[in-house]
Amino acid sequence: MKKKNFVTLIMSTVGGILFALGMCMALLPEWDAFRQGVVIGALGAAVLLVMVLVRRKMDGKPAVVLSGRAVGTALLGVLGAIVFGVGMCMTMVWDMLVPGILVGIVGIVLLLCLIPVIKGLK
Numbered sequence: 001m002k003k004k005n006f007v008t009l010i011m012s013t014v015g016g017i018l019f020a021l022g023m024c025m026a027l028l029p030e031w032d033a034f035r036q037g038v039v040i041g042a043l044g045a046a047v048l049l050v051m052v053l054v055r056r057k058m059d060g061k062p063a064v065v066l067s068g069r070a071v072g073t074a075l076l077g078v079l080g081a082i083v084f085g086v087g088m089c090m091t092m093v094w095d096m097l098v099p100g101i102l103v104g105i106v107g108i109v110l111l112l113c114l115i116p117v118i119k120g121l122k
Helices: 003-027 034-058 068-092 097-112 114-119
Strands: none
Touching: 003 034, 068 097, 068 114, 097 114
């Protein structure tokens, strides 16, 4: 195993576990650890962000390259994920089954729109 793959494996595992544990701490009322969960989740997200930067450095690429297309793609992905998440909340938390399913389908369609944006139409 190459060094960059091993470093990515370790950092992504640690970051993913911290992020997941933080989300559980923040979102499960039985645990009564909302503030601590937010801190642990943010720490996990920071480890994952640093992992991306370290991986790009080890590949010999610049740390961050922002272009108009990259920003637009990221915004479309974030919007799709938020709409999909709102649909899930409507269905599972707020007891709005049919509207939640419809909003979730809109989020899925937005996320599916990322495929031609990223791959390009030929």
